[in-house]
Amino acid sequence: MLLLIKNGTVINPGDKTEQKADVLVEDGIIKKIVSGQSVKADRVVDASDCYVMPGFIDMHVHLRDPGMEEKETVETGLKAAVHGGFTTVVAMPNTKPVVDNADVVNYVHNKGKNMGLAHVLQAGAVTKGQRGEALSDIEGMVEAGIPAISEDGKSVMNAQLYREAMTLAMKYDIPVLAHCEDINLVNGGVVNADETTEKMRLKGISNSVEDVIAARDIMLARETGAALHLCHCSTKDSVKMVEMARKEGIRVTAEVCPHHFILTSSDIRENDANYKMNPPLRTKEDVEALREGLKKDIMDVIATDHAPHTAIEKGMGIRRAPFGIVGLETAAALTMTELVDKGYLTVMQMAEKMSYNPAKILGLEKGVVEEGKEADLVVFHPGREYTINPDDFYSRGKNTPFAGKKVKGMVMATIVGGRVVYEK
Known part of the structure; x- marks a missing residue:
């Protein structure tokens, strides 16, 4: 299966690079990080205005x-x-x-x-x-x-x-x-x-x-x-x-x-x-x-x-x-x-x-966005504003002092081993 994460800003702390690019994932591995190319995929995640981070x-x-x-x-x-x-x-x-x-x-x-x-x-x-x-x-x-x-x-x-x-x-x-x-x-x-x-x-x-x-x-x-x-x-x-x-x-x-x-x-x-x-x-x-x-x-x-x-x-x-x-x-x-x-x-x-x-x-082979590495990724919108509401938590625990706090930054998608396991 081919997964394409397009239009995002790729943040790779492995070499401290930041670039506007698409990320193509095949069989759980990052196959290509490309810019300005037309790529076909089985599934597309639009990362416009978002960071694509490890x-x-x-x-x-x-x-x-x-x-x-x-x-x-x-x-x-x-x-x-x-x-x-x-x-x-x-x-x-x-x-x-x-x-x-x-x-x-x-x-x-x-x-x-x-x-x-x-x-x-x-x-x-x-x-x-x-x-x-x-x-x-x-x-x-x-x-x-x-x-x-x-x-x-x-x-x-x-x-x-x-x-x-x-x-x-x-x-x-x-x-x-x-x-x-x-x-x-x-x-x-x-x-x-x-x-x-x-x-x-x-x-x-x-x-x-x-x-x-x-x-x-x-x-x-x-x-x-x-x-x-x-x-x-x-x-x-x-x-x-x-x-x-x-x-x-x-x-x-x-x-x-x-x-x-x-x-x-x-x-x-x-x-x-x-x-x-x-x-x-x-x-x-x-x-x-x-x-x-x-x-x-x-x-x-x-x-x-x-x-x-x-x-x-x-x-x-x-x-x-x-x-x-x-x-x-x-x-x-x-x-x-x-x-x-x-x-x-x-x-x-x-x-x-x-x-x-x-x-x-x-000692994990993780934490980077690089070709050939496992596709464990997060698509993160830095400007999306919302108010923290414990009722929205997936955790059984709702115990937080931040209930009602206004914040910026929302997870739009989480990819584990090339699979989209969460999407907003």
Whole structure:
């Protein structure tokens, strides 16, 4: 089958080129990128006024499957992914049961393949049951195809055990995706520790909760040589530490989520748990540092930390509700609206941070728009305006603080392996 994506502006972060061209796809592979030629095809996608970009890759997604299907399933999560322009997602292992062995990895991978939507790559837990006591079957999970190990949802507080895990990650050439949180410093906190949240009489989570573990993990990465990726960075000092580590030649990359580069604790609405996430919304100073870190390419990746919960759970109020918000279906528009349109990022940088860099970190042959490569693509209209409405989400989770926000940037089509899996 021949698929033609015509009249678009092709963004290829692989060689940093931007050109008006048509993209011809045959049997799932990009056959030609041409300009001014008449090409016949079995199916045509009109990309007028749109960017044709490599499909977005989300390194940080909670599919909740197995065990918490009332929140999300592999199917609903992947439907949300392609609605948001994501062609590959990395699923976190904090499910029930925890993904700490090859059998659970195979369950998620096989279920994902049967959906025929976005590619799903299941990360493996660092420790058995995520209890922090003994290492998971990392070798077996590598053989089953995990792209990384992660204890996301918590940190491995035993530094010696974590060093052993990093040594194995180095051996098997996979990155460690680090959730940086000193659980002893959290001390029951639910929001950022600052003047705004003190007025709400809510217990705070200080920046040091993240920074202490980030510093520890960077030192362990230096010692072991492992590739360390810091998840959902939220503090100004995380940016500083990543920059310093790079200068010393340590293999460290980092991601920022849209809620952390947009919102502050002062945006929290009284007792609205849609503003409760981990790490929490920080201060204006932190937000500006994260934006500058993205702008200067210190921070490599924009990820979502897509964390769906039921309406009942999120209706319990900030003190009692679980941490987390959804993000797959809003990330691209929020990035365009808050970073590209405001001059922090170019469109090319957006493609790098949402496609090219994640692919490099994960060792995937993706993230580019080039002849001979697999056709994982997104057709993205940068000028299309709309208002975010959770009722339009494909995800089971509707928990977002961005409901009612006006944004620019709409996914018009998502192509996975040469198949149009979503079209507006």
